[in-house]
Amino acid sequence: MAGTITGNKGLQQEEALIFEQNSPGRSGVDLPAPDAVASRLGDAARTAPIGLPGLSEPQVVRHYLRISQKNYAIDAGMYPLGSCTMKHNPRLNEKMARLPGFADIHPLQPESTVQGALALINECARWLTTLTGMPGVAMSPAAGAHGELTGLMTIRAALEDQGGPRKRVLVPESAHGTNPASAHMCGYTVEAIPADETGRVDLAALKDRIDDDVAAIMITNPNTCGLFEGDMKNMSDAIHAAGGYVYCDGANFNAIVGRVRPGDLGIDSMHLNLHKTFSTPHGGGGPGAGPVALSEALVPYAPLPYVVAGEDGFHLVEHADNADGKPYGRMKGFHGQFGVFVRALAYMMSMGADGLRQASGDAVLNANYLLAALEDDLSLPYPGPCMHEVLFDDHFLKDTGVTTLDFAKAMIDEGVHPMTMYFPLVVHGALLMEPTETESKAALDGFVRMIKGLASEAKAGNTELFSEAPRHTPRRRLDETTAARSPVLRWRPGPD
């Protein structure tokens, strides 16, 4: 491929670091010199330059616009990253979040001046308890893994109240990767439960491990193979019979919203990724939120703060002295990711109960469409139908010299964000695709054509297409090994 004189490729500009564009003394603002004032900084006055680059306003505007154009986002195209539910973020959510009554308030304002915001938290919680069929929800956790920790700490608090925290947490191999880490952080020993030949939890193996030392099971349902755990109620009953609790990772809730109430499956605690299921931005786009739904047995131990509706308006319970139950403390400063609550509630209210139910149905339909369209070209470790995501393994690449990683890099050249790779670990060279309900049939058909094309190129032995990918990006394949072994974390001025 012949290069250009500038290094630019059409609209794709070769962009130097902002520090490399430094012209000392250049500035975007021209302020008059202040009248003579006596400095009161004394010894604290800065003696060396601060080290910020000098640039004009147009230089800064162009710099950030150009690097933003190198980004890939759900607003730019399909983003089938399994277990991440990269769905469209409706603009109505953003409009609601910018209303001054929500955007311009401060968490330390007196309760009487933020009644609308408290009503919103309360209403968002009401939707979540209705959808989960669970009586309470802790709204403050900041994201999924934080929700997992909150849920486990709530379970631990309940067990301690009954005499002891117990020692072990069971985590199936088909659960999310963060689950063992959360259990470990909460002071538990993690025990893996194997999957059976259908990709689901081996119920017999699970029952063998349950005793009065098990604090909880952490299960992901639908699991990371994109399969529904049909034995969920039996698993819950077995754990409950031994005095333990059931934690469910709610990252895959988008598959079952409006169709299955987790509370009916015996789940005691489950986080809800508002930024996945309820369409608030994530990835580079903004903070998440991971409210944790709780069963009746766990509600008394819910962390602070929470909103209660009284006759004279809404109140925020922020201190154990004012709480009805036995809260173990607080998981986050202030009251949670309020701006995310606004967006999630806007989504739920604009969709309505019927719309949420249709969204989960469409998400599952789209994943099964990919399964049916691609099962002959890729390789399916577990037979379908699947839920909201479809899992392939790398047997279709056997003896081609192409790996799952190479295949994903070639997808980047085709202009699509790759799927989740090498996870879950229960299959070899996993490719986990989650199209979400956002994609139209036309978009899915385009994706299928691309995947089929790449698969046939790999099988035809065109390995350079993969080993050299990505070829059309601003930078070629990164040396991940050297980047991890000898990371260079800071740019420094001067010649190399």
Next chain:
Amino acid sequence: MADMKFTKEHEWIAVDGDVGTVGISEYAQEQLGDVVFVEVPDVGKSFNRGDEAAVVESVKAASEVYAPVDGEIVEVNSGLEDAPGTVNEDALGGGWFFKIRINDASQLDELMDKAAYDAYTAELD
């Protein structure tokens, strides 16, 4: 190599007297890809068979290295901290993780010899 034994979790142990040297198999390093980080246990720490004794992280995944037998750590390969790539280059030799004083030698009988392990990994592919 003759008295090298293997676990289903892809550790190997080579026994010399009452001390076993432990590492991960050729198959394991190949599956992991380029190893970028290794965490070895503290000398003096005791483990039961199956406990997580070390951590190995590659560009693809982070995995645990389990103690193949009950025992106490007597020496660790601290060189892996600066040169984790040794695990890829010489998994069965210079890429060893730790040496463990074996409490109960009869546990070794439950491990696989090389032929049995090769048959086991052939089935995994």
